[in-house]
Amino acid sequence: MILAAKIPVTIITGFLGAGKTTLIRHLLLNAQGRRLALVINEFGDVGVDGELLRHCAAETCPADNIIELANGCICCTVAEDFMPAIEALLKREPRPDHIIIETSGLALPKPLIKAFDWPEIRARLTVDGVIAVVDAEALASGRFAEASRADGNAPAHDNPLEEVYEDQLLSADLILLNKCDLVSEARQHALKAEIAAGMPRPVKVISLRHGVVAPDVLLGLAAGAEDDLAARPSHHDAEEGHDHDDFDSFVADIAPVRDPAVFVAQLRDVAARHDVLRMKGFVEVAGKPMRLLVQAVGGRIQHHFDRAWGASEARTSRLVVIGQKGLAQAAILKALAAP
Ligand SMILES: [Zn+2]
Structure with missing residues (x-):
């Protein structure tokens, strides 16, 4: 018997306001015949992203295939919220060709990737790729920089934004430097070099404007991230869990x-x-x-x-x-x- 192929899953991460929803919107509208399903995790229950994406739901991704998780960050609610959402999508007929997960801007991707290593999940799904979206202007303006690096002796991570931002990059297979219309070309080069220098392994960084990128660039990375957790360090690896108290x-x-x-x-x-x-x-x-x-x-x-x-x-x-x-x-x- 030939086992049914695993459904590929792409995790889209990135800090608040990086442009994740715009990127996914573009992907939905240019799906090139792929039947997509979406899991959207949003911080706060206003549900803006889900509303925007449902509104552009197409034949390739009917509104039924879009599930919203607004009950906090997906990394904290993997068992309670994420698993039932995935089970529901797996029952859809016809079966989705590809599942896209948009994490909240404060979510840590690693606990989510770990869930794909659970036996009942890994038999049916594989993480095709983790994509981190970065706001080039916010990065250029020092939003994620350690606030007190200048004095040379402050403890690491005085800036809680930096820790979340770094955790998102560290788990990525592809990094999208978005909003490049807001920074000069020279600055883009410098930002890319800065990002690459902070990565423990080589990861491609692409410049983007308004989330426009061909779907072939994003989908089909075949990363198998669930088999590769050790190569994706997190600031929370040494801890039992994590919180978002900052x-x-x-x-x-x-x-x-x-x-x-x-x-x-x-x-x-x-x-x-x-x-x-x-x-x-x-x-x-x-x-x-x-x-x-x-x-x-x-x-x-x-x-x-x-x-x-x-x-x-x-x-x-x-x-x-x-x-x-x-x-x-x-x-x-x-x-x-x-x-
Ligand atoms: Zn969490």
Whole structure:
């Protein structure tokens, strides 16, 4: 008897705002006949990424093949959330050709890769590749650098962002330096060299703009990452488990916005004042039939009307706000409530 071939799984990791959803969206729209299935893990229960991806669901990836896991980081909920999601996808008819997993921006990929070494999983699935998406501009601006490296004697990892960022790179088979439209070519070269220098094994780093890359580059790496765990070190290898205590998040329910330009200026001010890492959500603009999609990565804010509100849809304005521990929730809510 010939055993059915294992379904390849691609894990897409990368810090908050690196451009994972945009990358996957492009992949869905250019699937070249592959039947795809998606598992989307998002930090905070606003569900922006799932909503955006379901909206572009195509024949190659029907909405049924998209499963959202919003109950915290996927690395902490492998047994409770991830396994049932995978079981559900494996029952789909026809069977998916390829499964894509988008981890949350704070998730550590290694505990997830380890799950593919479990006997009941490894018999049916294989990790085709782990792809880390990096925000070139955030990297260039020192977002992930050790804050006190300059004084030469601070303990390692004063910056909790650096640890998550490094863990994501260390498990990767391919690194995508995204948002290269925001940095010079010379800077891209320097960033690539910096990334390569930090890797324990050679991994290709590709420059990207707006997540545009041919699917053949991403899929079919045949890495078999579950057989190769030792080559993917993590800052948490010596520990029993891990936590995400360095980060805080909350959902802000806000009033309808009167003027998007004023609102964006407010957000920019909040991001700068309170060192917010990420804000995203859908917002009602008074008098407009369409909803406003807002995406903030640090002080870089994008917004556009993405679609009309549905007739029976509640026009809620909600943003998920993510930052480091100690995030000033009350002050931020107050600033967002101000006219
Ligand atoms: Zn975790």
